Amino acid sequence: MEQARQKRPIRKVVIAGGGTAGWMVAAGLSKSLGRRLDIKLIESDEIGTVGVGEATIPTLMNFHHLMEIDEREFMAETMATFKLGISFENWRDVGLDYIHSFGTTGTDHWTAGFQHFWHKGRERGVAGDYGDYCLELKASLQSRFAHLPQNGMNYAYHMDAGRYARFLRKFSERFGVERVEGKIAEVRKDLISGDIRALRLDSGVELEGDLFIDCTGFRALLIGETMGVGYEDWSHWLFNDSAVALQTKSVGDAIPLTRSIGREAGWQWRIPLQHRVGNGLVYSSRYTDDEAALATLQANVEGEALTQPRVLRFKPGQRHQTWKGNCIAIGLASGFLEPIESTSIHLIQRGIIRLMQMFPSDGISQADIDEYNAQAQAEIHHIRDFIILHYKVTDRRDTPYWRDAAGMKVPASLQHRIDLFRETGRVFRVPNELFAENSWIQVMLGQGILPAQHHQTADLMGDEELAHFLGGISGAIDRTVAQLPSHQQYVQQYCAGT
Ligand code: FAD
Numbered sequence: 001m002e003q004a005r006q007k008r009p010i011r012k013v014v015i016a017g018g019g020t021a022g023w024m025v026a027a028g029l030s031k032s033l034g035r036r037l038d039i040k041l042i043e044s045d046e047i048g049t050v051g052v053g054e055a056t057i058p059t060l061m062n063f064h065h066l067m068e069i070d071e072r073e074f075m076a077e078t079m080a081t082f083k084l085g086i087s088f089e090n091w092r093d094v095g096l097d098y099i100h101s102f103g104t105t106g107t108d109h110w111t112a113g114f115q116h117f118w119h120k121g122r123e124r125g126v127a128g129d130y131g132d133y134c135l136e137l138k139a140s141l142q143s144r145f146a147h148l149p150q151n152g153m154n155y156a157y158h159m160d161a162g163r164y165a166r167f168l169r170k171f172s173e174r175f176g177v178e179r180v181e182g183k184i185a186e187v188r189k190d191l192i193s194g195d196i197r198a199l200r201l202d203s204g205v206e207l208e209g210d211l212f213i214d215c216t217g218f219r220a221l222l223i224g225e226t227m228g229v230g231y232e233d234w235s236h237w238l239f240n241d242s243a244v245a246l247q248t249k250s251v252g253d254a255i256p257l258t259r260s261i262g263r264e265a266g267w268q269w270r271i272p273l274q275h276r277v278g279n280g281l282v283y284s285s286r287y288t289d290d291e292a293a294l295a296t297l298q299a300n301v302e303g304e305a306l307t308q309p310r311v312l313r314f315k316p317g318q319r320h321q322t323w324k325g326n327c328i329a330i331g332l333a334s335g336f337l338e339p340i341e342s343t344s345i346h347l348i349q350r351g352i353i354r355l356m357q358m359f360p361s362d363g364i365s366q367a368d369i370d371e372y373n374a375q376a377q378a379e380i381h382h383i384r385d386f387i388i389l390h391y392k393v394t395d396r397r398d399t400p401y402w403r404d405a406a407g408m409k410v411p412a413s414l415q416h417r418i419d420l421f422r423e424t425g426r427v428f429r430v431p432n433e434l435f436a437e438n439s440w441i442q443v444m445l446g447q448g449i450l451p452a453q454h455h456q457t458a459d460l461m462g463d464e465e466l467a468h469f470l471g472g473i474s475g476a477i478d479r480t481v482a483q484l485p486s487h488q489q490y491v492q493q494y495c496a497g498t
Contacts, residue, residue, distance in 0.1 A: 006193070006363075007362065007363025007364065007365070008210060008363050008364075009210070009361065009362055009363055010037075010210040010211045010359070010360050010361055010362075010363065010364070011036070011037060011038060011210055012037070012038045012040075012208060012209045012210045012211070013029060013037050013038070013039045013040070013209060013210070013211045013212075013213065014040050014041075014042065014199060014207050014208075014209035014211070014212050014213070015029075015039065015040070015041040015042070015212075015213045015215055016042050016184060016199060016212060016213065016214055016215060016216050016221060016222055017041075017042070017043060017214070017215030017216040017217060017331070017333070018041055018042070018043025018049070018165065018169070018179070018215070019043075019049035019050060019161075019165060019215060019217055019331065019332075020049070020053055020161055020164060020165055020168075020331065020345060020348065021215040021217075021330050021331020021332065021333070021348045022041055022043060022165075022213075022215035022331070023041070023164075023165045023168035023169050023172060024063070024168060024330075024345075024348050024349065024352060025213050025215060025330055025348075025351075025352055025355075026039060026041050026168065026169075026172035026177045027067055027168045027171050027172045027175075028063075028066075028067070028352040028353070028355075028356060029177075029352075029355075029356070030172045030175035030176055030177045031066075031067050031068075031171075031175055032066075032356050033356070033359060033361075034175040034176045034177070035176075036361070039172075039176065039177045039178070040177070040178045040179075040180055040207055040209075041172070041177055041178070041179050041180065042179075042180045042181075042182060042184060042199065042201065042207065043179065043180075043181065044181070044182060044183045044184075045181060046183060047183065049161070049162070049165065049217070050161075050217055050218070050312065050332065051161060051162065051245070051310065052161060052243070052245050052278070052280060052312070052339075053161045053339070053344060053345060054158055054159055054160065054161050054271045054273070054278045055083060055086075055156075055158055055258040055269070055271050055339065055342040056083065056156040056157050056158070056159065056342055056345050056346070057102070057156045057341070057342050057343065057345075057346050057434075058102050058154050058155060058156045059156075059346050059349060059434075060156055060157065060345060060346070060349065061156070062349075063349045063352075063353075066353075067171070069171070072494060072495065072497065074159075074167065075157070075159075075491070075494065075495050076495040077163060077166075077167045078157075078159040078160050078163040078164045078167055079159070079160045079163060079273045079274040079275045079276075080157045080158060080159040080160070080273065080274070080491075081157065081158045081254045081256065081272055081273055081274060081487070081491050082145050082155045082156075082157060082158075082256045082487060082490075082491065083102075083155060083156045083157055083158050083256055083257065083258060084101055084102055084103075084136040084137070084139060084140035084145070084153075084154075084155055084256040084257060085099050085100055085101030085102055085136060085137060085140055085257055085258075086099065086100045086101075086257065086258045086259075086260055086340075086341070086342070087099050087140075087257045087258070087259045087260065088100060088260050088262075088390070088443075088446060088447075089259065089260065089261045089262065090261055090262030090263070090267075090396075091260070091262045091267075091390060091394060091396075091446070091447060092394060092395055092396075092446060092447045092448045093394070093395040093396050093448075094262070094396065094398060096395075096448075098131075098442070098443075098445070098446025098447070099131060099137050099140060099141070099257070099442070099446070100341075100439060100442045100443055100446065101131070101134050101136040101137035101140060101442065102136050102154040102155060102156065103134055103135055103136035103137070103153070103154040103438075104134065104154075104438055105118075105130060105131070105133045105134040105137075105438050105441070105442070106118060106133040106134075106470075106473055107473065109457050111455065111457045112454075112455035112457040112458060113425075113426075113427065113437055113441070114133065115130070115425055115427075115441050115445075115451070115454075116425055116454040116455040116457065116458040117454075117458045117461070117466065117469065117470070118130055118133065118470070119425055119450075119451060119453075119454035119458065120454050120458040120459065120461070120466060121466050121467070121470050123454075124463050124466065124467075126463065126466060126467035126470060126471075127470050128470075128474055130441075130442070130445050131442075132474045132477070133470070133473045133474055133477065134438075134477070135152070135153065135477045135480060135481070136153060136154055136155070138477050138478065138481045139153065139256070139481050139484055140255070140256050140257045142481060142484075143253065143255045143256060143486060143487045143488070144481055144484035144485065144486055144487060144490075145256050145484060145485070145486075145487040145490050145491075146484045146485055146490055148480075152480075155256070156342070158254075158258065158271045158272060158273055158278075159273070160273055160275070160276075180201070180205070180207065182201035182202060182203050182205065183201060183202040184199050184200070184201060184202075184216075184221060185200055185201060185202040186199070186200040187199055187200075187221065187222060187225075187226040188200060188206075189226065193325070194227075194325055195325045195326040195327075196209070196212045196222060196226060196227075196325070196326055196327055197209075199212070209326075210326065211326050211327075211328070211360070211364075212326060212327045212328075213327075213328050213329075213330055213355075214327055214328065214329040214330070214333045214334075215329075215330055215331045215333060216333050217331065217332040217333060218313075218314060218332050218333070218336070219333070220319070220329060220332075220333040220334075221333075222327045222329070222333070223319055223321075223322070223324065223327055223328075223329035223333055223334070224319070224329075224333070226327070227324045227325060227327050229319050229320055229321050229324050229329075230319070230320050231315065231317050231318070231319055231320070231335070232317045232318050232319075232320060232335075233315055233316070233317045234316045234317040234318075234337075234384060235315060235316055235317070236408070237316075237384070237388045237391075237408065237410060237411070238316035238337070238338060238384075238387065238388065238391070239284035239286060239287065239391075239401065239404070239405065240266055240282045240283055240284045240316070240338050241284060241285055241286075241313060241314060241315060241316070242282070242283050242284070242285050242290070242293065242311065242312065242313055242314070243280050243281065243282045243283070243311070243312045243314070244280060244281050244283075244290065244293050244294050244297055244309050244310065244311050244312075245278070245279070245280035245307075245309065245310050245312065246279045246280065246297060246298075246301060246305055246307060246308075246309045246310070247276050247277065247278055247279065247305070247306040247307040248276065248277045248279055248301050248302065248303035248304060248305055248306060249276060249277070249303040249304045249306060250272065250273075250274075250275070250276055250277055250303060251277075251302040251303040253486065253487070253488035254272035254273065254274065254487065254488055254491065255272055255487065256487045258270070258271055258342065259271075260340055261300070262396065262402075263281060263283070263296050263300075264287075264288065264296070264398075264399045264401065265283050265284055265287035265288035265292075265293075265399060265401040266281055266282050266283030266284060266287075266288070266293065266401070267281070267282055267340065268280065268281045268282075268296070268297060268300055269281075269282070269339070270301075274491060274492075274495070276306055277301075277302070277303060279297065279301045280297070281293050281294075281296055281297040282338055282339070282340075284401060287399070287400060287401040288401075290311055294309055294311075297309065314332075314336050314338075315336070316336060316337060316338060317335055317336070318334065318335030318336075318376075318377070318380050319333075319334050319335050321369075321373050322334040322335070322351070322372070322373060322376045323369045323372045323373055323376075324369070325364075326364060328351070328355060328372075330348055330351040330352065330355075331344075331348050331351075332344070334347075334351065334376070335347075335380060337380065337383060337384060337387055338387065340387055340390055341383070341386065341387060341435075343383050343387075343434065346434065347379070347380065347383070350376075350379060351376065354372055354375060354376070355372075358371065358372055375432075378432065379432065379434070381411075381413070382430055382432075382433040382434060382435070383434055383435070384411075385410075385411055385413055385414040385417070386434075386435045386439070386440070386443070388410050388411070388414055389410075389414060389417075389418070389440075389443055389444070389447075390443060390447065391405035391406075391408075392405065392406065392408065392410050392414070392418070393406075393418065393443075393444060393447040393448065393449055394406050394447060394448075395447075395448050417440065418444070418449070421440070421441070421444050421449060421451055422449050422451060422452065423451070423452055423453070424451060424452070424453060424455075425451030425452075425453060425454050425455065426455070427440045427441055427444075
């Protein structure tokens, strides 16, 4: 707990940085509080943005809904495609694949999740693959998509990050945000309170503010360099610290899946957009080097390169505090978890919603700061565990990278979940956790953990009844999927407004 502070109404907000985080903050604040605030956003074309971050999860739809963003317009302007899940290839072992899809699998009983009925069905030889009972997964396998009534299909998007920032800029400027081009050369602090007072640009222009949002990316110019907030490093659990990214021309139709392909010392992503494909390799510099990583990526992309390969460095972890004094970090400045589950943009959105819920209009209270930081920490810890799971639970032993991942000691919270599932088939979602039971189950089964037992409720069903129950679910899914158009065709028609 820090000392009680003097309260000052917040009217002038300065957002430092205009990547996805900066412009999402600008959109969120201006749409909700724009008439009461003077909002300025500083960005530097010369520095540019990280330029990746193109796969999302379904929660982005909530953000767009709050902003009243029209989906068709968003998709057309960002060349977006639909995403139904992630295809994990070579993660359990080389040559083995599974899909972590959105949506639900089967039907739960209040005492026992669907996985228990599936487990029993498998024992009796009447169950198919676990994925046969998930609509989104079956549709993704056949590359089909349509909007179904009553949110019958749970989906997210792949989108062009640069176009998304421009789309949100237009949106924010309509709500009064002023963009200022330039490099921040100096951050001026109030010597007594320690708060940030103004940002001086290299042009000499000085921007004063009451509240500063640090969206300067990995540089963390305000929260790290100026406010001196340290960083908790998680590289003992998440070995990757580098990535090389490359855009290529599309080859064939866009599929509604992000591909995540395990490689010798990392993994490769492939994100299909309407006009191109985003590719990259995330890797650990402890186990390979830039040249080898680039060679692996180049050997495994389809289509002609549209950009020069770009190497990025990062440290997995989080800031000890994301809000300190009158500075709040959102986006990469606040911490980073590698993108295997596309969670960064979600965390940006969560930061914005939390800020709007706790907006300190009448002045900053230390209690708000403490609450904000506690919520942000809990949120990222759950996601961290879920991401570590993918590495810990692997049968791969072919390279030192995978052997070390399988052998590492993981956080106790994660080890407990793995043990519980392995021994009993049970999974419980922690309150306010992003990933629900179905996500944990898909990844744990996909990575090769088959529970030792199932819940007794499943035994109350006779074999014939169980076969009928399971067949009823998969049959209905197959009939629905057969009627869906191809994803490629649907995206083209939807964006063209036909
Ligand atoms: P940036 O995009 O780096 O923006 C920083 C801004 O600050 C820029 O405008 C820059 O010009 C400005 N700036 C910095 N210093 C100064 C200065 N001195 N003066 C003025 N301006 C300054 N997330 C997902 O959700 N899904 C994904 O699939 C995904 N994939 C990723 C893959 C990789 C390899 C990496 C590294 C990240 C990925 N992410 C992903 C994360 C995602 O890219 C970021 O969360 C998102 O782009 C937000 O970045 P940002 O706005 O915080 O930072």
